[in-house]
Amino acid sequence: MAARGRTRVAIQGERGAFSHRAALDLVGPDIELVTTLDFDALFATLANGGADKALVPIENTLHGSIHENYDRLRSSTFHVVAEMRLRIRQCLIAMPGATLGGLRRVASHPVALAQCRRFFAEHPELEATAAADTAGSVSEMMRAGDPSRGAIASRLAAELYGGVLISEGIEDDLENHTRFLLLGTEPEPAVGVSKTSLVFTLKNEPGVLHRALGAFAGRGLDLTKIESRPLRGRPFEYAFYLDLVAAPDQTSDEALAELRRLSTELRVLGTYPEGLRAGTQETNGG
Amino acid sequence: MAARGRTRVAIQGERGAFSHRAALDLVGPDIELVTTLDFDALFATLANGGADKALVPIENTLHGSIHENYDRLRSSTFHVVAEMRLRIRQCLIAMPGATLGGLRRVASHPVALAQCRRFFAEHPELEATAAADTAGSVSEMMRAGDPSRGAIASRLAAELYGGVLISEGIEDDLENHTRFLLLGTEPEPAVGVSKTSLVFTLKNEPGVLHRALGAFAGRGLDLTKIESRPLRGRPFEYAFYLDLVAAPDQTSDEALAELRRLSTELRVLGTYPEGLRAGTQETNGG
Numbered sequence: 001m002a003a004r005g006r007t008r009v010a011i012q013g014e015r016g017a018f019s020h021r022a023a024l025d026l027v028g029p030d031i032e033l034v035t036t037l038d039f040d041a042l043f044a045t046l047a048n049g050g051a052d053k054a055l056v057p058i059e060n061t062l063h064g065s066i067h068e069n070y071d072r073l074r075s076s077t078f079h080v081v082a083e084m085r086l087r088i089r090q091c092l093i094a095m096p097g098a099t100l101g102g103l104r105r106v107a108s109h110p111v112a113l114a115q116c117r118r119f120f121a122e123h124p125e126l127e128a129t130a131a132a133d134t135a136g137s138v139s140e141m142m143r144a145g146d147p148s149r150g151a152i153a154s155r156l157a158a159e160l161y162g163g164v165l166i167s168e169g170i171e172d173d174l175e176n177h178t179r180f181l182l183l184g185t186e187p188e189p190a191v192g193v194s195k196t197s198l199v200f201t202l203k204n205e206p207g208v209l210h211r212a213l214g215a216f217a218g219r220g221l222d223l224t225k226i227e228s229r230p231l232r233g234r235p236f237e238y239a240f241y242l243d244l245v246a247a248p249d250q251t252s253d254e255a256l257a258e259l260r261r262l263s264t265e266l267r268v269l270g271t272y273p274e275g276l277r278a279g280t281q282e283t284n285g286g
Numbered sequence: 287m288a289a290r291g292r293t294r295v296a297i298q299g300e301r302g303a304f305s306h307r308a309a310l311d312l313v314g315p316d317i318e319l320v321t322t323l324d325f326d327a328l329f330a331t332l333a334n335g336g337a338d339k340a341l342v343p344i345e346n347t348l349h350g351s352i353h354e355n356y357d358r359l360r361s362s363t364f365h366v367v368a369e370m371r372l373r374i375r376q377c378l379i380a381m382p383g384a385t386l387g388g389l390r391r392v393a394s395h396p397v398a399l400a401q402c403r404r405f406f407a408e409h410p411e412l413e414a415t416a417a418a419d420t421a422g423s424v425s426e427m428m429r430a431g432d433p434s435r436g437a438i439a440s441r442l443a444a445e446l447y448g449g450v451l452i453s454e455g456i457e458d459d460l461e462n463h464t465r466f467l468l469l470g471t472e473p474e475p476a477v478g479v480s481k482t483s484l485v486f487t488l489k490n491e492p493g494v495l496h497r498a499l500g501a502f503a504g505r506g507l508d509l510t511k512i513e514s515r516p517l518r519g520r521p522f523e524y525a526f527y528l529d530l531v532a533a534p535d536q537t538s539d540e541a542l543a544e545l546r547r548l549s550t551e552l553r554v555l556g557t558y559p560e561g562l563r564a565g566t567q568e569t570n571g572g
Contacts, residue, residue: 038403061516064350068459109396110418117324130416132396173354175518209512210496210503217496226495227513230347232461 009182010034010051012042016135016157018088022180023055024156026084026275043072046183054078054183060088061177062115065227070241073183073269074199080270082182083195090116090171091155093138093163098147100166105129107137108152116152119170126150138163182272193274194247195224200259200266201231201239208262209240215258221246245274295468296320296337298328302421302443304374308466309341310442312370312561329358332469340364340469346374347463348401351513356527359469359555360485366556368468369481376402376457377441379424379449384433386452391415393423394438402438405456412436424449468558479560480533481510486545486552487517487525494548495526501544507532525551531560 009031011019023031034051036042046054056073059065073080090112094103100123106113107129113120120128131137134153138161141151150166151157158165181197202208209228216223225243246252248271260266295317297305309317320337322328332340342359345351359366376398380389386409392399393415399406406414417423420439424447427437436452437443444451467483488494495514502509511529532538534557546552 038400040403059350060353061518062354064345064353065513067346067350068348110416111397113418114324117326128418130396130418132399132414132416206506206508207503209509210499213496213499217493220492222492223495223514224516225514227351228509228511230510232347 006030006032007053008032008034008051010036010042010045010054012036012039012056013133014135014139016138016154016160017133018086018154018178019055019057019180020135021154021156022084022086022178025086026055026082026180026182027053039069039072043076043078046078046185047076052184053081056181056183057178058181059179061175062173063111065241067229070199070229073181074239074267076183078183078185079187080181080197080272081184081188082272083179083275084182085177085179085275087174088115088171088176088178089155089169090134090152091158091165092119092150092167092170093141093153093158094150094166095142095145095147096162096164098150098164098166102147103150103166104148106150106152107131107141109133109137112152115171115173115176118172119167135160181270183270187270188272190247190271190273192247193245194271195274196244196246196248196252196271197269198242198244198256198259198266199239199269200242200263201237202262203264204237212240212259212262215255215262216244219251219255221252221255247271292316292318293339294318294320294337296322296328296331296340298322298325298342299419300421300425302424302440302446303419304372304440304464305341305343305466306421307440307442308370308372308464311372312341312368312466312468313339325355325358329362329364332364332471333362338470339367342467342469343464344467345465347461348459349397351527353515356485356515359467360525360553362469364469364471365473366467366483366558367470367474368558369465369561370468371463371465371561373460374401374457374462374464375441375455376420376438377444377451378405378436378453378456379427379439379444380436380452381428381431381433382448382450384436384450384452388433389436389452390434392436392438393417393427395419395423398438401457401459401462404458405453421446467556469556473556474558476533476557476559478533479531480557481560482530482532482534482538482557483555484528484530484542484545484552485525485555486528486549487523488548489550490523498526498545498548501541501548502530505537505541507538507541533557 135157137151138157222245227241231237295309421443423437424443513527517523
C-alpha cells in the first residue's frame, strides 16, 4: 500500500524500464509506480483512476514520432502537463560476481540488441538472445541465477533487481533520446517558458497548411515541431502535430483562434513547461 | 548464382520478412534477393555494388517515420526511384499437420507480438515468446520440427519455409501499413503523377518555415508530407522532410529554387511515381 499523498505514476513496461527512469527524473523519487502491460492499458489506468498521472513516450531521435500514442492522446481528454527527454543509455548487466569473460548469452528486447551491434561485433563470443523487454531480461536473468547470462537494460534495472553493471553506454549511437509526455486528467498552470502541443486537421483547400502556419509566423510564435500524418480512411486528408513555444496569452489565443477557423478539428493537448532545452532534463540513466 | 539480368534487390532482414514481400510486389517476382543484417549493411550493400536496388522502410502508420533511415538517406547519394505501401498482416504459422489446439508456444519479434495482443488474450493457453525477427521465427520453428510451436510472420514466410497458415490477419489494428522507398544509385525518369521527396534545413530566421511552404503553396503544389526533426548538436535548428506531388517541370523547378534560397542545406532525395493512392499497391501479404 502506498503512503497517502504519493503521486501514482503509470508507465508501460516493468519496473526498471526506461519509462520508470523518466518517471523518477520528471516527477520525483518518491512516486508510487503503476506498471501496465501495453499502451492501451496505460491510458485506461489513467482514465479509470488507477493512477494520478501517466508517462507516455511520444518520439525518439532514431525511431521517430510514436503515432499510435498521438492517436491515443488525440482521442483522449487528457492534458499534457510536462515533458522530458531521456537519453537511452544501454547497459550490460550480469549477476553479482559475473565477469565479461564469463558471459555467453546476453538477452534483451531486439530493438535494444540492434542498438548495440558494435558491442556484439567486438564480442563475437557473446550470443544475443531476444527477450520481451529490457528490464524483464534483467529480472529473469537474476531469477535464473546463471553467471554466464547477461542482459541489456537501463542502469536502474540493474539497481532494482540486484544485478551489476558490466559495461555502461554500449549503444552504437549516443544520440538516442526518447521524449516523454506526462499526462493528467486536468490541466496544470504552466509558468515561465511554456510549450503548447496541438493536433488539428485542416479543411481541404489549396495552400491551407501555409495559411495555418501563417497564424503563428505572423505573430512571431516559434514552432518546435510540425508533422503531418495521413488520416485513416480519408485519402488526401491529414492530421498535423504542432508544438509551439508560447505561454498562454492574448497573442497565442489569437493565433489559435485563427487556426481554428481553418481547421475541421483542433485539440489543444496541453500547455506545459518547456523541458527539452539543451542541458536540462538530460540524464544518463543513473 | 543469379541469372544474368535479374534485378538484385537488397532488404534488411531474412527471406520472408515483410521487406521481402514489398520487394516482390514493387519490383516483381523474378528478383534476386540480397538479405542484410541491419540498415547500415543494407545501405553499404547498395553502395558497394552488392545489389542494384535497396528497399528501405521509411514510415509506418502506427510507429511513425523511421528517422534513422531518413538520416542514412540524407547522408547518402542514392535516389528514391519508387515507393509502395504494404499492409502488415500478421499470420499465425505452424508445422504442417499442427492445429491451433495443439499449439503451446508462439514466437515472433516483440513488436509483432505486441500487435497481436487481442489474439493472445483470446488464447490464454498460448505463451508468446520473443524472437529476433518474424520470418526467422518461422524458419527456426521448422528446423525444430515441434508441432506445439507456432510463429507469427508474413504469409510469405509460411510459403518459403513450408509452414502452414493457422490464422491470417491476427493483428489488432488493421490500419498497420509500412511505406517503403526503393533506392538506386542513379535517378530514373518518372512518368505520370510523380512525387518528389526533399530534406532541407532552414536559415534560423523568424517565420522561415512559413515562407518555405509559401514556395509551394504560391504555385499550387500539393504537399503530402511535412515533418520537422531537431538537428543533432544544433539546438533550435531543424531538418524538414517534405514530399510534394509534382512532376519535374518549370513550376516545381521554380519552387525548389525559391526553397534553396531559404535553406542552408537541401537535398532532393528523388522523383518517382506516386504509389500510395487508395487502392493501389495494397497487398494482403499473399
